[in-house]
Amino acid sequence: MDIGKEVVLEMYRKMHRIRQFEQKIKDLITAGEIPGFAHVSIGEEATAVGICAALRPTDRITSTHRGHGHLIAKGGDLARMMAEIYGRRTGYCKGKGGSMHIADFSLGILGANGIVGGGIPIATGSALAAKLSHKDDVTACFFGDGAANEGTFHESLNLASIWKLPVIYVCENNGFGEFTPTASATSVKDIAVRAKGYDIPGYVVDGNNVLEVYRYASEAAARARAGEGPTLLECKTYRWEGHVVGEQAFITGSYRTEEEVARWKARCPIIALEQEVLGSGLIKREELERIAREARDQVEAAVEFARQSPMPEPAEAGEDLWVE
Amino acid sequence: MAQLTFLQAIRAALSEEMERDPSTFILGEDVALSAFGSTRGLLERFGPERVRDTPISEAGFVGAAVGAAMAGMRPICEIEIAPFIYCAFDQIVNQAAKLRYMSGGQARLPITFRTLYGAAGGAAAQHSETVYPHLLPVPGLKIVVPSGPADMKGLLKSAIRDDNPVIVFEHAALGRTREEVPDGDYLVPIGKASVKREGRDVTVVAIGAMVPRAMAVAAHLAGDGIAVEVIDPRSLAPLDEETLLNSLSKTNRMVIVDEAHLRGSAASEIAATMAEKGFDLLDAPIKRVAALDVPIPFSRPLEAAVIPDEARIAAGIRAVLG
Numbered sequence A: 001m002d003i004g005k006e007v008v009l010e011m012y013r014k015m016h017r018i019r020q021f022e023q024k025i026k027d028l029i030t031a032g033e034i035p036g037f038a039h040v041s042i043g044e045e046a047t048a049v050g051i052c053a054a055l056r057p058t059d060r061i062t063s064t065h066r067g068h069g070h071l072i073a074k075g076g077d078l079a080r081m082m083a084e085i086y087g088r089r090t091g092y093c094k095g096k097g098g099s100m101h102i103a104d105f106s107l108g109i110l111g112a113n114g115i116v117g118g119g120i121p122i123a124t125g126s127a128l129a130a131k132l133s134h135k136d137d138v139t140a141c142f143f144g145d146g147a148a149n150e151g152t153f154h155e156s157l158n159l160a161s162i163w164k165l166p167v168i169y170v171c172e173n174n175g176f177g178e179f180t181p182t183a184s185a186t187s188v189k190d191i192a193v194r195a196k197g198y199d200i201p202g203y204v205v206d207g208n209n210v211l212e213v214y215r216y217a218s219e220a221a222a223r224a225r226a227g228e229g230p231t232l233l234e235c236k237t238y239r240w241e242g243h244v245v246g247e248q249a250f251i252t253g254s255y256r257t258e259e260e261v262a263r264w265k266a267r268c269p270i271i272a273l274e275q276e277v278l279g280s281g282l283i284k285r286e287e288l289e290r291i292a293r294e295a296r297d298q299v300e301a302a303v304e305f306a307r308q309s310p311m312p313e314p315a316e317a318g319e320d321l322w323v324e
Numbered sequence B: 001m002a003q004l005t006f007l008q009a010i011r012a013a014l015s016e017e018m019e020r021d022p023s024t025f026i027l028g029e030d031v032a033l034s035a036f037g038s039t040r041g042l043l044e045r046f047g048p049e050r051v052r053d054t055p056i057s058e059a060g061f062v063g064a065a066v067g068a069a070m071a072g073m074r075p076i077c078e079i080e081i082a083p084f085i086y087c088a089f090d091q092i093v094n095q096a097a098k099l100r101y102m103s104g105g106q107a108r109l110p111i112t113f114r115t116l117y118g119a120a121g122g123a124a125a126q127h128s129e130t131v132y133p134h135l136l137p138v139p140g141l142k143i144v145v146p147s148g149p150a151d152m153k154g155l156l157k158s159a160i161r162d163d164n165p166v167i168v169f170e171h172a173a174l175g176r177t178r179e180e181v182p183d184g185d186y187l188v189p190i191g192k193a194s195v196k197r198e199g200r201d202v203t204v205v206a207i208g209a210m211v212p213r214a215m216a217v218a219a220h221l222a223g224d225g226i227a228v229e230v231i232d233p234r235s236l237a238p239l240d241e242e243t244l245l246n247s248l249s250k251t252n253r254m255v256i257v258d259e260a261h262l263r264g265s266a267a268s269e270i271a272a273t274m275a276e277k278g279f280d281l282l283d284a285p286i287k288r289v290a291a292l293d294v295p296i297p298f299s300r301p302l303e304a305a306v307i308p309d310e311a312r313i314a315a316g317i318r319a320v321l322g
């Protein structure tokens, strides 16, 4: 599959945006400037971006507690995301949701989710809606390796299989569910093999290789649009940071080694793409540097927007419950 | 007696009961490493068979606790954050609560469920809810909500020894509160309220993290010559109606403070019981001070507007004093 220069550049741009955004969130929480807690996805950018690059604007996604990357990959506005995480009324959810609940329905982002596995049936239903309304939109469903042990995962794959629903189940296997290594909580080495039990295609994908993720996602999307049903993609990746920013403050002991983290950092998905495109002569270094700079500026502007934005008024707590 | 935090009190109760009864074991998500600290150190002491990490699969491991209990074990099942109970609702409501009755008294279900509940600042709707009202109407479940370290230890030990399913709700904001806790075999009976402060003007019934809040208000109002009696029911099911009615017969006025959403809250249930059994004792309508009927919002000013604070509790008290 030939991937055009524009697509590659856009993927590079999105990965940088995610990296910069997440790094900023980490710094702001560490500095005590933003409240609450956040799960960042540094190191996992290629999966979010490779999947969403294969989607159309009308396609939909469901996301997780570790959702910033998915939202940015699907086109989420950094300023409104940042404002939400700051709890401001200019945020995507007017301060009601926070980091774990950002949504932008106009972009097909049906929302991050605080419940592990909570988004999987929702994605399935979104795909059912596309089918029932005779649209060829697909839904990409992001979830973690931990979520693949929830009943919702199994029930959803079965439903999507028997109804041949246009959904791509994207398992981001980042090695851990909280502080538990995937291997000690999961019956299989490759979650992709669980697809067999539901008679759908399942593939192990290098989740740190954005071009590979993009290829698999494009193929799965094409199958879905053609009415051939769901696909399970297990993208193997790694969470560079803790489960939650600041976890060192409350957990004792460690659940992984420095060497393991270093090994994965050496496989940085952004650097991997740089090497690939520079090596092939497709794109020049200056162009990449400009993109990285732009991402930094966009994130700074988002922080500025959030800082300048007002907090919600207490009375706003009573709004938005009902369709009036 | 030693000064213990809420979390240390939980650890003391767990390790004492596990020492005492080899049929006890802990299961739940990340109980070995213990994200919130309540099971810290237990793995080292009791080993991975009895301090058992589960996959993220609430329906599965809650159900496994039910099955293990029916087959003779005494499981202590941790559900990390209370709203995740909804993922295991069937196993708790349809199975654990009903199996003894449906089997004509054959099944024995000595399970303790422990879970972190409540708003502690910025965790948003799916992590901050006060969940116990959903379980209050379920016959066959005991519901316990300790408000401080000593009660925590005594109630948790009683819950573990109880031969019926007990759910212990531990407020997320109370972890570091500290007080004197009796050493060793200190048991607080389930179903017995505690009068936390005596007063003759008004009875304030407060639940969980609302207890310290009500105590602060009571101390403040004492300066205005208002003598508030603060009662912590400690257990919502069964409810110690007698202690509440006794207090009401002295004060003739009652405010109930509950972090749950107002509609269908524990406060509503208590108010109905008091109105039914204590109508003649009342000089004013009972006042419920509870969360607004919206999901708990993320942003701090919104969360603060939804959860009862000292100002709302004080206003409730003044309202019943007329």
Ligand SMILES: Cc1ncc(C[n+]2csc(CCOP(=O)(O)OP(=O)(O)O)c2C)c(N)n1
Binding pocket: A039, A065, A066, A114, A115, A116, A117, A143, A144, A145, A146, A147, A148, A174, A176, A177, A178, A239, A243, B029, B056, B058, B080, B084, B087
């Ligand atoms: C139903 C439910 N159970 C438990 C949790 C607590 N929790 C939050 S994230 C998490 C780990 C999820 O692991 P995984 O699905 O692999 O995603 P990752 O965090 O690795 O991205 C857990 C257990 C939750 N939010 N929801």
